Amino acid sequence: MAAVAPERSSTGPAPSPRERKGGPSVRAIARRLHVDRRYMPVIGTFVVLALILAIGGVRYDNFLSVQVLANLFINNSFLIVLAVGMTFVILTGGIDLSVGAVLALSAVSAAYLLDVGVPAAVVLPAVVLIGSIIGFLIGVMVHVFDVQPFIATLAGMFFARGLCFVIAPESIPITDETFVAIAGWDTWVGGQWRMTTSVVVSLVVVAVAFYLLHYTQFGRTVYAIGGGEQSAQLMGLPVARTKVLVYVVSGTCAGLGGLLFAMYSRSGYSLTGVAMELDAIAAVVIGGTLLTGGTGFVLGSVLGVLVLGLIQTIITFEGTLSSWWTKIVIGVLLLVFVVLQRVLTLRRT
Amino acid sequence: MPTTTPARPRAAEGGLRRIAHHTLFWPVVALIALLAANTVYRPSFLSVTVLNGHLFGAPIDILRNSAPLMLVALGMTLVIATRGIDLSVGAVVAISGALSLSFIATSPNPGSLSTVLLAIAIALGVSLVLGVWNGFLVSVVGIQPIIATLILMTAGRGIAMLITEGQITTVTSPPFKTLGAGFWLGLPVATLVAGGVFLLVAFLTRRTALGMLVESVGINPSASRLAGVKARTIVWTVFALSGLFSGLAGLILASNVMAADANNAGLFIELDAILAVVIGGTSLQGGKFSLSGTFVGVLIITTLTLTVTIVGISPLVTPLFKALVVIAVTLLQSPRIRESFAARARQRAARPEEVSA
Numbered sequence: 064m065a066a067v068a069p070e071r072s073s074t075g076p077a078p079s080p081r082e083r084k085g086g087p088s089v090r091a092i093a094r095r096l097h098v099d100r101r102y103m104p105v106i107g108t109f110v111v112l113a114l115i116l117a118i119g120g121v122r123y124d125n126f127l128s129v130q131v132l133a134n135l136f137i138n139n140s141f142l143i144v145l146a147v148g149m150t151f152v153i154l155t156g157g158i159d160l161s162v163g164a165v166l167a168l169s170a171v172s173a174a175y176l177l178d179v180g181v182p183a184a185v186v187l188p189a190v191v192l193i194g195s196i197i198g199f200l201i202g203v204m205v206h207v208f209d210v211q212p213f214i215a216t217l218a219g220m221f222f223a224r225g226l227c228f229v230i231a232p233e234s235i236p237i238t239d240e241t242f243v244a245i246a247g248w249d250t251w252v253g254g255q256w257r258m259t260t261s262v263v264v265s266l267v268v269v270a271v272a273f274y275l276l277h278y279t280q281f282g283r284t285v286y287a288i289g290g291g292e293q294s295a296q297l298m299g300l301p302v303a304r305t306k307v308l309v310y311v312v313s314g315t316c317a318g319l320g321g322l323l324f325a326m327y328s329r330s331g332y333s334l335t336g337v338a339m340e341l342d343a344i345a346a347v348v349i350g351g352t353l354l355t356g357g358t359g360f361v362l363g364s365v366l367g368v369l370v371l372g373l374i375q376t377i378i379t380f381e382g383t384l385s386s387w388w389t390k391i392v393i394g395v396l397l398l399v400f401v402v403l404q405r406v407l408t409l410r411r412t
Numbered sequence: 413m414p415t416t417t418p419a420r421p422r423a424a425e426g427g428l429r430r431i432a433h434h435t436l437f438w439p440v441v442a443l444i445a446l447l448a449a450n451t452v453y454r455p456s457f458l459s460v461t462v463l464n465g466h467l468f469g470a471p472i473d474i475l476r477n478s479a480p481l482m483l484v485a486l487g488m489t490l491v492i493a494t495r496g497i498d499l500s501v502g503a504v505v506a507i508s509g510a511l512s513l514s515f516i517a518t519s520p521n522p523g524s525l526s527t528v529l530l531a532i533a534i535a536l537g538v539s540l541v542l543g544v545w546n547g548f549l550v551s552v553v554g555i556q557p558i559i560a561t562l563i564l565m566t567a568g569r570g571i572a573m574l575i576t577e578g579q580i581t582t583v584t585s586p587p588f589k590t591l592g593a594g595f596w597l598g599l600p601v602a603t604l605v606a607g608g609v610f611l612l613v614a615f616l617t618r619r620t621a622l623g624m625l626v627e628s629v630g631i632n633p634s635a636s637r638l639a640g641v642k643a644r645t646i647v648w649t650v651f652a653l654s655g656l657f658s659g660l661a662g663l664i665l666a667s668n669v670m671a672a673d674a675n676n677a678g679l680f681i682e683l684d685a686i687l688a689v690v691i692g693g694t695s696l697q698g699g700k701f702s703l704s705g706t707f708v709g710v711l712i713i714t715t716l717t718l719t720v721t722i723v724g725i726s727p728l729v730t731p732l733f734k735a736l737v738v739i740a741v742t743l744l745q746s747p748r749i750r751e752s753f754a755a756r757a758r759q760r761a762a763r764p765e766e767v768s769a
Contacts, residue, residue, distance in 0.1 A: 158558070204739070204742075204743070207748065208742075208743055208746040208748055208749065209746050209747055209748060210742045210743070210746055211696045211697070213497070213558075213686075213696060214686075214687075214690050214696065214738065214742055215742075217683055217686065217687065217738070218735045218738040218739050218742070219735070220683075220731075220735075221683075221731035221732065221734045221735035221738070222731070222732060222735035222736075222739075224731045224732075225728075225729050225730065225731035225732020225733065225734075225735060226732060228726060228728040228729045228731075228732075229729055229732065232726060232728060333728070341562065341565065341566060344562065345562070345566060348559060348562075354556055354558065354559055355556065385573070385578055386578075387569070387570040387573035387574055387578065387674075388570065389570070390566055390567055390569055390570030390573075391567045391570035391571060391574070393566050393567070394563050394564070394566040394567020394568075394570065395567065397559075397562065397563045397566060397567075398563045401555050401559050401560070401563065402553060402555070405553060405554060405555055
């Protein structure tokens with residue numbers, strides 16, 4: 064499902080009918096098509112994505128090429144993984160500020176361990192496990208000791224970031240042959256669509272997350288906690304276990320994201336991923352997930368990451384625009400989405 | 413905090429127990445432990461000498477370095493008391509510093525007092541507007557505070573870069589330098605400014621009904637609105653104040669280094685401020701705030717940062733120590749740990765021969 068957006072755009076003029084959907088009659092069309100209200104924010108994200116693609120396609124030659132879109136996935140695979148993990152936490156009404164630092168810790172540990180001579184077969188799972196452990200500790204702090212998620216994950220963020228510098232104050236290049244071979248592997252889908260290891264991994268993560276959220280008891284409990292923790296408790300759902308587990312999921316995703324980042328940059332550096340948690344949160348919010356919890360989809364978050372990535376791509380294509388415009392545009396986009404969500408929820412009540 | 417209430421009837425038993433149950437007990441213990449550790453490591457740590465007509469020494473450094481964080485944390489305390497949070501303070505710090513220094517740099521006479529005053533007025537004005545914008549999003553549009561301020565946090569640094577055009581603007585202006593690095597009556601000007609604002613806020617919230625109104629909004633916005641409290645105005649005001657104080661902090665930071673670095677000015681100051689507030693015992697759930705707690709929290713964080721530098725550990729590792737302090741203090745304040753402490757105290761009370769404390 065995640066690959067739907069680029070496929071559509073790769074056919075060139077396809078976005079135009081979608082675009083019309085974004086007009087004032089969107090509600091009427093939605094009603095006629097019997098679109099569930101829950102999907103409205105995600106459809107909104109999709110419309111924005113199509114709009115950006117259309118704007119880019121009109122303004123620049125080669126923008127709607129398969130390479131550009133394939134690179135979109137390659138450059139953002141770690142962010143997709145982070146956003147997926149973040150979606151779980153936000154769906155329960157929590158927040159995870161630690162993901163950027165945990166990503167850095169995982170990448171630095173991977174580089175350090177490989178540098179010391181530990182075989183890649185041990186390093187790969189170990190590094191992901193670091194993320195899971197930090198996530199578990201945060202989950203215990205949040206649930207058992209009743210520390211607010213914001214503070215617990217903030218402590219986790221400081222902890223992981225400090226640990227990065229203890230392990231390696233300077234950037235460590237990765238030269239391990241097995242690791243480089245895994246990182247360098249790629250395949251061409253349909254002859255043109257280049258997929259690297261990290262893209263495949265991120266798509267698998269999205270698929271697993273989709274399955275977990277929509278087809279398991281764990282997923283339904285996540286939504287139930289976000290809808291109302293007390294009600295979930297009274298219904299006899301395993302609230303305690305699930306609340307700890309979502310942080311483990313997010314931590315694991317961050318650990319995996321660090322691995323993907325290490326593959327992407329072929330090095331481990333303690334300052335990677337500063338403020339990346341904000342990108343992940345922004346992607347989740349743009350993807351239509353409410354921060355109060357209970358509403359949202361993991362595929363929406365993927366679309367959110369693609370929107371952020373496309374903005375970056377457009378600013379690169381524009382050439383004359385400076386990099387700081389990215390931040391301003393993302394800020395404005397966040398504002399638009401949040402206000403729209405607010406309007407939608409107001410109408411519902 | 414509701415968990416302190418059961419301790420109150422027993423408080424009459426002894427002053428010591430009452431002190432141990434005070435919300436500020438653990439934070440103050442942490443601060444004293446930090447200062448003691450420093451003194452052990454370097455016996456001259458706490459000594460203050462007079463040099464070139466002003467006070468000089470590590471405690472003065474702590475007070476001076478605390479000033480920007482103190483200002484930001486003050487605004488944050490009020491915002492958190494209304495059950496909100498302000499993530500945009502770091503961005504406002506960067507914007508305020510960028511604006512003032514860019515204005516001074518482009519003015520014909522960077523050294524004149526009027527230029528500096530005008531620059532300060534512009535920076536504070538814009539910061540106030542940014543705070544009002546946050547307040548508008550939260551109180552009128554009704555967006556959750558964390559998202560509403562996330563918008564400015566993301567866009568703010570971009571705006572600061574836009575002002576400085578991506579350069580690190582450096583200027584020479586003695587009057588402006590006074591704000592961050594100057595001394596008056598032997599004390600750092602920055603400390604005096606922060607202290608003055610602290611006393612003003614303390615007076616306004618604790619000697620008038622304002623503090624109680626802020627707390628009532630934090631406990632239940634709709635109930636306080638029904639009770640006649642202008643909840644919307646209060647929320648709007650605290651966000652505006654948070655913006656204004658962050659702007660002032662930005663000016664102090666900018667004048668301390670005399671360079672507008674849009675990327676790094678006030679980086680992570682929002683997290684430090686939130687930590688300071690939480691260490692001071694103000695709950696993120698709102699409804700109760702402790703200005704003296706925030707004061708202690710800020711001192712702990714600044715002392716910790718200074719300690720790490722003095723001991724000779726790379727300042728980059730500082731986050732690790734911050735994390736340990738936060739985890740320790742929040743766990744000690746958490747209801748479960750307090751309950752188990754209380755249970756143990758009850759057990760001890762049941763066996764009279766062991767009551768020695």
